[in-house]
Amino acid sequence: MKTFVSKAVDPAFAPVPEPHEHPPEIPLAVHDLTVAYHRKPVLWDLELNIPEGSLVGIVGPNGAGKSTLLKACLDLVPKTSGWVQIYGEPYKKQRHLVGYVPQRESVDWDFPVSALDVVAMGTYRQLGWFKRVGKKQRDQAHEALEMVGLGHLADRQISQLSGGQQQRVFLARALAQDAQIYFMDEPFAAVDAATEEAIVALLRTLNEKGKTCLVVHHDLATVTKYFDYLVLLNMRVVASGPTEATFTRENLQKTYGGKLNLLENAVEALRHVDR
Amino acid sequence: MSIADLTDVLLLRNYNTQLVVLSTALLGLSSGLVGTFLLLRKRSLLGDALSHATLPGIAAAFAIMVALGGTGKWLPGLLMGATVSGVAGILIMLAIRHTTRLKDDVGMGFVLSVFFGAGVALLSMVQRMPGGSAAGLETFIYGKPASIIQADFYLIAAATLATAAGSVLLVKEFTLLCFDEGFARTEGWPTFMLDVMLVGLVTVVTVTGLQAVGLILIIAFLITPATAARFWTEKLSSMLIISAAIGAASGWLGASISALLPNLPAGAVIVLVAAAVFLFSMLFAPARGVVPRYIRGRKLTRKVGRQHFLRAMYELLESQGDPDDPIASVPNIPVPLEAVLAKRAWKRGELKQILKIADAEDHVEPVAQGYLRLSEPGFGEAARVTRNHRLWETYLVTHADIAPSHVDRDADMVEHVLGADLVRELEEVIRSQDAKMADAAVPPSPHEITHA
Structure with a gap:
């Protein structure tokens, strides 16, 4: 089969070597990141430098690649090109600094474990192979559950929790990971008011402790209220920076309204060639 | 063998x-x-x-x-x-x-x-x-x-x-x-x-x-x-x-x-x-298991039906009391069966089932044909059920921003499962706003009650 672009020729598809000199040790640096599913690019040439201690909202329309960006940072999807560094090192070396909150729908909640069991999973890495969850890990998990206001539901089977409570269990698990930088995939999706409040309070607490949080977010109305740093994403970074400067009508139009004609045509062309 | x-x-x-x-x-x-x-x-x-x-x-x-x-x-x-x-x-x-x-x-x-x-x-x-x-x-x-x-x-x-x-x-x-x-x-x-x-x-x-x-x-x-x-x-x-x-x-x-x-x-x-x-x-x-789940579901349905009946009775009796002091003077008098039926749009068969349960629990007393009368314990239970319902409604109105006209339906499902400690918690929350409301034997309804 003939391919549209040869990997060797197109610089966008050429693997970029990891730099030998590390950039300043910021929590997250993304350089030249391109991700493609089945040859259909989802993220193009991303460039990001997230300052320490920011509360980052990642905003963009459906299919903009927001979740993919998180997954690429966490090595869950392969990168076509570019690199990601967490505090100046590749993710593989920095797992202990990272907490992850996947989308709630990504797991089967009718699983025979309790809320505490799920949160304790955040301590598995420090436990290592074969060792069982002990008192220390249970205490840690309890503390995390208290922080999201679910201490009283520790022994509840997870299918017996409401959607918002399940979301908070996932947040608690990330807290139990005791990280420096948190990646959260749509924690605000379809949650009740109490959960939304709890999550916002939690983000504030983490922020006060100097942690960095990247949050995939859908609701434009609350963006300025929740986040101090913004990444507007639509297959590429439309704009990024402090919220006041970035959350402008012009940028939003570029992200949501303005047709990215060239890019879309290119994708369309690729898709035809692939078939 | x-x-x-x-x-x-x-x-x-x-x-x-x-x-x-x-x-x-x-x-x-x-x-x-x-x-x-x-x-x-x-x-x-x-x-x-x-x-x-x-x-x-x-x-x-x-x-x-x-x-x-x-x-x-x-x-x-x-x-x-x-x-x-x-x-x-x-x-x-x-x-x-x-x-x-x-x-x-x-x-x-x-x-x-x-x-x-x-x-x-x-x-x-x-x-x-x-x-x-x-x-x-x-x-x-x-x-x-x-x-x-x-x-x-x-x-x-x-x-x-x-x-x-x-x-x-x-x-x-x-x-x-x-x-x-x-x-x-x-x-x-x-x-x-x-x-x-x-x-x-x-x-x-x-x-x-x-x-x-x-x-x-x-x-x-x-x-x-x-x-x-x-x-x-x-x-x-x-x-x-x-x-x-x-x-x-x-x-x-x-x-x-x-x-x-x-x-x-x-x-x-x-x-x-x-x-x-x-x-x-x-x-x-x-x-x-399938059977225990079915039994649990049935139990809840029966409990809900019983509570609905008691509250319907109480509200009908309330409407017969002194209009100036509706809370203090609720008389326990016989109520026409038709009025109860109309209150929740029950079918005759449904009400008959519910009455059987009420009878088994001694909540109703025999009176003339076509009338229903609560027994002493039944009247007390009716007051308690109505109280829980209204506390919960009031909570929804004051704390959850639900319009009073919608509150009845939302309150309905939850109140049936309110345990004693949750009721106490509710009282605390409501007392901080309105002490009279929380301490009333049966507080007034936050919305108008229709008797169909």
């Missing part, structure tokens, strides 16, 4: 069946453990494809051993052949998944049928080989625990105990893999290797179980105990124990029964015993 025979077999006093019963029980134990994770990983059918894919390996191993001058019946050799072709089948399945966009079930169906077909063809070919007697190889298709001899037993015991130990050792890792693979990967767990280990354990159990249960039915032995166990518990550790116990018991019992009824295929008997346990669990297990 006498009862004494059965107890002899069950209690291992019969030397001929001792090994057989012990072997199948051990098999059941380890397939119960491994099957739990296979089920939770949602890969149940992988076991089926694997077991069917072992057949060509068995036939080929037999042919090779005969060609080398043996009888071809050496069990470890046959099982090695089974393992090789079973693993090959899984690898082909994985290759189909990774190189094409076909779904998993297509790959499984393909491997299962093609390998089984090839196995059957090979088997009929090796049966014509000179020198070896292939009679008995079909044991591996349908299972024949009676063919287990001492050497086989040691092999089965070692393999099953090793898999049981392996799955117990890796409980934490397998749990994480089954529940949230993505999270496991971000945490640096080698999820692919864990999957390989899980499939490896499944392979060992499957292959060692071939002789006793047969390759067609071994999947039931892997899945049924775990599925049955799930009905009994919401805890994974208990599920593992229950599943292992069900597996071991069905192996034990199934092999014992088939030892006494040699005309029945043993694999089928063992699986049917497991299926009986499954059926019982599905119907009657208290945690998730």
Whole structure:
């Protein structure tokens, strides 16, 4: 089969070597990141430098690649090109600094474990192979559950929790990971008011402790209220920076309204060639 | 068959069946453990494809051993052949998944049928080989625990105990893999290797179980105990124990029964015993069984109906009191049946059912035809039910921003499950805003009450 672009020729598809000199040790640096599913690019040439201690909202329309960006940072999807560094090192070396909150729908909640069991999973890495969850890990998990206001539901089977409570269990698990930088995939999706409040309070607490949080977010109305740093994403970074400067009508139009004609045509062309 | 025979077999006093019963029980134990994770990983059918894919390996191993001058019946050799072709089948399945966009079930169906077909063809070919007697190889298709001899037993015991130990050792890792693979990967767990280990354990159990249960039915032995166990518990550790116990018991019992009824295929008997346990669990297990769930649902419906009736009565009585002081002076007088019916748009039959419950609890007293009257305790209960309803409504209006006109419906479902401590909590919340409201015997309704 003939391919549209040869990997060797197109610089966008050429693997970029990891730099030998590390950039300043910021929590997250993304350089030249391109991700493609089945040859259909989802993220193009991303460039990001997230300052320490920011509360980052990642905003963009459906299919903009927001979740993919998180997954690429966490090595869950392969990168076509570019690199990601967490505090100046590749993710593989920095797992202990990272907490992850996947989308709630990504797991089967009718699983025979309790809320505490799920949160304790955040301590598995420090436990290592074969060792069982002990008192220390249970205490840690309890503390995390208290922080999201679910201490009283520790022994509840997870299918017996409401959607918002399940979301908070996932947040608690990330807290139990005791990280420096948190990646959260749509924690605000379809949650009740109490959960939304709890999550916002939690983000504030983490922020006060100097942690960095990247949050995939859908609701434009609350963006300025929740986040101090913004990444507007639509297959590429439309704009990024402090919220006041970035959350402008012009940028939003570029992200949501303005047709990215060239890019879309290119994708369309690729898709035809692939078939 | 006498009862004494059965107890002899069950209690291992019969030397001929001792090994057989012990072997199948051990098999059941380890397939119960491994099957739990296979089920939770949602890969149940992988076991089926694997077991069917072992057949060509068995036939080929037999042919090779005969060609080398043996009888071809050496069990470890046959099982090695089974393992090789079973693993090959899984690898082909994985290759189909990774190189094409076909779904998993297509790959499984393909491997299962093609390998089984090839196995059957090979088997009929090796049966014509000179020198070896292939009679008995079909044991591996349908299972024949009676063919287990001492050497086989040691092999089965070692393999099953090793898999049981392996799955117990890796409980934490397998749990994480089954529940949230993505999270496991971000945490640096080698999820692919864990999957390989899980499939490896499944392979060992499957292959060692071939002789006793047969390759067609071994999947039931892997899945049924775990599925049955799930009905009994919401805890994974208990599920593992229950599943292992069900597996071991069905192996034990199934092999014992088939030892006494040699005309029945043993694999089928063992699986049917497991299926009986499954059926019982599905119907009657208290945690998730069908019947207990139905009973719980019915109880709640009855409770809700009873409370609706009491509140309807109370509100009707309230409307008969002194309009200047409606709360203090609620008279307990007979109420026309028609008014109660209209209040909630009940059908006559429904109300009759509810009245039967109310009567059984002595909440109503007999009065003239066409009228209803609450008894002393019934009136008290009606006041309590109405109070809970209104406290909850008030809470919804003041704390949850729900329009008073909508509150009645929202309050309705929750109030029926309010426990004593929740009511106390509600009182506290409402007292902080309006002390009179919280302390009133029955507070006024936050919305207008219609009597249809």
